Amino acid sequence: MARTRLNTKPTIVRQHTPQRSTAATEDFPELDRLIHERMRLGIVSALAVNQSLSFNDLKRLLKTTDGNISVHARKLEDANYITCNKFFEGRLPRTEYRLTAAGKKAFDEYLVQMEDLVRRMKEH
Numbered sequence: 001m002a003r004t005r006l007n008t009k010p011t012i013v014r015q016h017t018p019q020r021s022t023a024a025t026e027d028f029p030e031l032d033r034l035i036h037e038r039m040r041l042g043i044v045s046a047l048a049v050n051q052s053l054s055f056n057d058l059k060r061l062l063k064t065t066d067g068n069i070s071v072h073a074r075k076l077e078d079a080n081y082i083t084c085n086k087f088f089e090g091r092l093p094r095t096e097y098r099l100t101a102a103g104k105k106a107f108d109e110y111l112v113q114m115e116d117l118v119r120r121m122k123e124h
Contacts, residue, residue: 034079035110039064039072044107046097047082055095073097081106 029094035044042062046053053061059069081103085096097109 031113032106032110034075035079035106037072039068040076043069043076043097044081044099044103047097048104048107052096052098055097058097076103079103079106089108 003044022044035041039062043058046058046061050057051117055066055069058073062069073084077084077120079102083098083100085098087094087096
C-alpha cells in the first residue's frame, strides 16, 4: 500500500483588505441606527409624506407582516419618533401612526447625512 506524504509546509492565506481613501473614512457621518434599518426607514419615510397612516396602510405600503410592523413601530415609538393612537371606528379597532417633531428632525438629519455620504463617495 502506497502512502501519500502530506505537505507539511504551512500555507499562508492572505486576505485582501480593500484600501479606503482616508477622505472617505474621515468624518464618516454617524447614521441614526434606529432609522437606518430598512423597515423603520420605510415607516418613517411613509409618515414623513403623510399626516398619519393606519397600521393596515403601513403594512400594505411596506408589504410586510403584522408582527414586523408592530416590532419596528414599537421601537420608533419608544424613541419618540412616532406616536401610536388606538381607537375604535364603530366596533372596529384602529391603530394610527404619526411622525413626531423629534421623528421629523431625526429623519431630516438622517437624510442630510445620507446625501453627504453619497456626495463624498461620488467625489472619490
